[in-house]
Amino acid sequence: MSIRVAVLGARGRMGAQAVNAVEGAADLELVAAIDAGDRLLDVVDNGADVLIDFTHPDAVMGNLEFAVEHGVHAVVGTTGMTQDRLETLAGWLADKPELGVLIAPNFALGAVLAMRFAEQAARFYASAEVIELHHNRKADAPSGTAGHTARLISKARAEAGIEPGPDATTSEVDGARGALVGDVRVHSVRLPGLIAHEEILFGAEGETLTIRHDSMDRSSFMPGVLLGVRSIAKRPGLTVGLENVLEL
Ligand SMILES: NC(=O)C1=CN([C@@H]2O[C@H](COP(=O)(O)OP(=O)(O)OC[C@H]3O[C@@H](n4cnc5c(N)ncnc54)[C@H](O)[C@@H]3O)[C@@H](O)[C@H]2O)C=CC1
Numbered sequence: 522m523s524i525r526v527a528v529l530g531a532r533g534r535m536g537a538q539a540v541n542a543v544e545g546a547a548d549l550e551l552v553a554a555i556d557a558g559d560r561l562l563d564v565v566d567n568g569a570d571v572l573i574d575f576t577h578p579d580a581v582m583g584n585l586e587f588a589v590e591h592g593v594h595a596v597v598g599t600t601g602m603t604q605d606r607l608e609t610l611a612g613w614l615a616d617k618p619e620l621g622v623l624i625a626p627n628f629a630l631g632a633v634l635a636m637r638f639a640e641q642a643a644r645f646y647a648s649a650e651v652i653e654l655h656h657n658r659k660a661d662a663p664s665g666t667a668g669h670t671a672r673l674i675s676k677a678r679a680e681a682g683i684e685p686g687p688d689a690t691t692s693e694v695d696g697a698r699g700a701l702v703g704d705v706r707v708h709s710v711r712l713p714g715l716i717a718h719e720e721i722l723f724g725a726e727g728e729t730l731t732i733r734h735d736s737m738d739r740s741s742f743m744p745g746v747l748l749g750v751r752s753i754a755k756r757p758g759l760t761v762g763l764e765n766v767l768e769l
């Protein structure tokens with residue numbers, strides 16, 4: 522039997538890709554393609570098992586509240602999922618123990634691997650900075666991926682008992698040293714022509730290590746999205762990060 526899927530944000534850049542990917546998968550059936558202003562209840566009336574959300578940070582929590590209330594599993598790529606939001610969502614899910622929600626800051630396999638490699642490297646380097654580069658129609662900065670990467674580095678360094686490395690900057694034009702996420706500097710670049718790119722830089726005496734991932738096309742996110750859709754019913758509760766589904 523096929524998995525019945527609704528896509529939210531269906532006319533957006535990612536949502537349109539997700540619609541195509543679901544339509545192209547023999548084991549999935551697209552039952553609703555919803556964008557802003559459309560009737561959200563179609564998700565339930567059309568019998569969706571899973572909804573995919575690629576909307577906007579301002580919209581995603583309302584959509585998730587709706588999904589949990591109506592017993593629909595959710596696979597979420599939309600950014601803006603702060604710790605507070607994750608806790609709110611976990612609270613909603615506590616009343617629906619059979620339901621699964623996957624929040625993935627990035628669905629591209631290489632980006633997930635890059636984050637894992639960065640987490641592994643972090644305990645060996647006191648100094649690390651993240652540069653993320655995206656198309657100039659992106660609403661949020663820094664990217665969800667860069668925020669997640671920085672938090673992983675911060676946590677890995679703290680667990681290893683490493684303080685962030687020295688930085689002699691005493692005079693700074695506002696923003697020149699990027700934003701602090703945890704204790705990691707994150708720099709955001711926005712340019713037409715880019716899709717989604719991240720560099721994680723580590724430095725130590727006499728050497729640097731650079732981990733870089735590039736999404737050249739939004740199709741790069743689709744295998745991860747489909748994996749999420751196929752596995753979410755077997756993962757009750759809240760899962761944050763595709764690395765958990767991939768068992769990395
Ligand atoms: N996790 C991942 O791998 C990826 C995540 N993203 C994230 O996905 C989100 C969407 O990105 P894009 O597709 O580039 O944006 P977009 O602006 O092209 O598309 C968003 C779509 O959502 C629609 N929308 C807004 N509110 C809605 C609502 N309440 N219900 C239904 N539809 C609604 C908009 O009308 C628009 O068509 C962003 O947060 C972005 O950062 C983007 C790429 C990959």
Ligand SMILES: O=C(O)C1=N[C@H](C(=O)O)C[C@H](O)C1
Pocket residue numbers: 600626627628655659660663664665666667716717718
């Ligand atoms: O808006 C985008 O395009 C992307 N958003 C996600 C993020 O903020 O990390 C994932 C990917 O970088 C593309």
